[in-house]
Amino acid sequence: MPRFEPNPQRRPTVVAGASAGIGAATALALAADGHPVALGARRVEVCEELAAKIRADGGQAVALPLDVTSDDSVRSFVARTREELGEVEILVYGAGDLDADPVHEMDAARFAGQLDVHLGGAHRLVSAIVPGMVERRRGDVVLIGSDVVVTPRPRMGAYVPAKAGLEAMAHAMRMELEGTGVRASVVRPGPTSTSMGMKWDHDTTQAVLDDWVKWGLARHPYFLRASDIAEAVHHVVSAPRGVHLSLIEVQPEAPLEET
Template sequence: MPRFEPHPQRRPTAVAGASAGIGAATAQALAASGHPVALGARRVDKCRELAEKIRADGGHALAVPLDVTDEGSVDAFASTVAEEFGEVEILVYGAGDLDADLVHEMDGERFHAQLDVHLGGAHRLVSRIVPGMVERRRGDVVFIGSDVVPQPRPRMGAYVPAKAGLEAMARTMRMELEGTGVRASVVRPGPTATSMGVKWDEKTTEAVLNDWVRWGLARHPYFLRASDIADAVHHVVSAPRGVHLTLIEVEPEAPLEER
C-alpha cells in the first residue's frame, strides 16, 4: 500500500509574476509537462502573448490580470483560475522587482512597496489558495527566494529584508503544513539574467556593481538563465508525494579557467 496517492496527472497551476523572466520560464516549463497554467501579472498583455505561445505549442494557458498588492485582484485571480482550470494544485510565487538603493536613503514608500509585493503579495495568494490545498490534502507552494538571504548584497535596501521575510514565511509554513499533504518549498536563485534592474540608470548600475565587487559578491561574470530556475521549480513540484524538496539553491557555474 503506497504511503501517498500519486499526484494527479493534470495539476492546475498558478504562477504569480509570469509576464517575464523566471515566472514566464516557469509557466512554460510546467505547461510543457501537461499542467494547465494560469499566468498572473499586472502586465497582462505580456501574459497574453506568452499564453498564446504556450497554446501554440500544445499546452493549456490562460492570462489573468493580477496585482498581488490588491486583495480584490488576488481574489478575482484565484476565482478565475478555479473556474477555468479547477482548484490550484501548484502555486509558484515569483512576483516583484528590484529597487536599488541604500537602506538609509530609501523613503518609506519605496521601502514598504518592496515588502508589500515580495512578502505581502505572497501572503495574499497563500491565504486565498492554500486552505483549499489543505482541505484536499495535497498541493505544492513554491516561493522564488534569493541568495541575498544567506549573503546580503549592498544597495538592495528593501529587497534583502523582503526576500528574507519571504523565505522565513516559507519555513514557517513548512512546519505548519506538516501532515497536511501540502508542501511549501523555496527555490533560491543566484545571479540570473532577467528583466530585474533594467530600469536602473547608469549611475545606479555602476554603484551596485562596484559595491558587489568590493564585498566579493561578483566573483565571475556568468549569470543563470531564467530557464535554469524554471527547471529547478519543475523538479520540486515533480518530486513524488512523500518526498519534500524544501530548498534548492541554484548558482551559476564559473567559466572554465585558462590552462
C-alpha cells in the same frame, strides 16, 4: 501499499509574476509537462502573448490580470483561475522588482512597497489558495527566494529584508503544514539574468556592481538563465509524494579556467 496517493498528472498551476523572467520561464516549463497554467501579472497583455504560445504548442494556459498588492485583485484572479482551470494544485510565486538604493536612502513608501510586493503579495495568494490544498490534502507552494537571504548584497535596501521575510514565511509554513500533504518549498536563485534591474540607469548599475566587487560578491561574470530556475521549480513540484524538496539553491557555474 504506497504511503501517499500520487499527484494527478494534470495539476492546475498559478504562476504569479508570469510576464517575464523566471515566472515566464516557469510557466513554459510546467505547461510543457502537461499542467494547465494561469499566468498572473499586471501586464496581462504580455501574459496573453505567452499564453498564446503555450496553447499553440499544445498546452493549456490563461492570462489573467493580477496585482499582488490588491486584496480584490488576488481574490478575483484566484476565482477566475478556478473557473477556467479547476482547483489550484501548484502555486509558484515570483512577483516583484528590485529597487537599488541603500536602506537609509529609501523613503518609507518605497521600502513598504517592496515588502508588500515580495512578501505581502505572496501571503495574499497563499491565504487564498492554500486552505483548499489543505482540504484536498495535497499541493505544492514554491516561493522564489534569493541568495541575498544568506549573503546580503548592498544597495538592495528593501529587497534583502523582503526576500528574507519570504523565506522565513516558507519555513514557518513547512512546520504549520506538516501532515497536511501540502509542501511549501523555496527555490533560491543566485545571480540570474532577468528583466529585474533593467530599469536602472548607468550610474546606479555601476554603483551596484562596484559594491558587489568591493564586498567579494562578484567572483565571475556568469549569470544563470531564467530557464535554469524554471527547471529547479519543475524539479521541486515533480518530486513524488512523500518526498519534499524544501530548499534548492541554484548558483551559476564559473567559466572554465584557462589551462
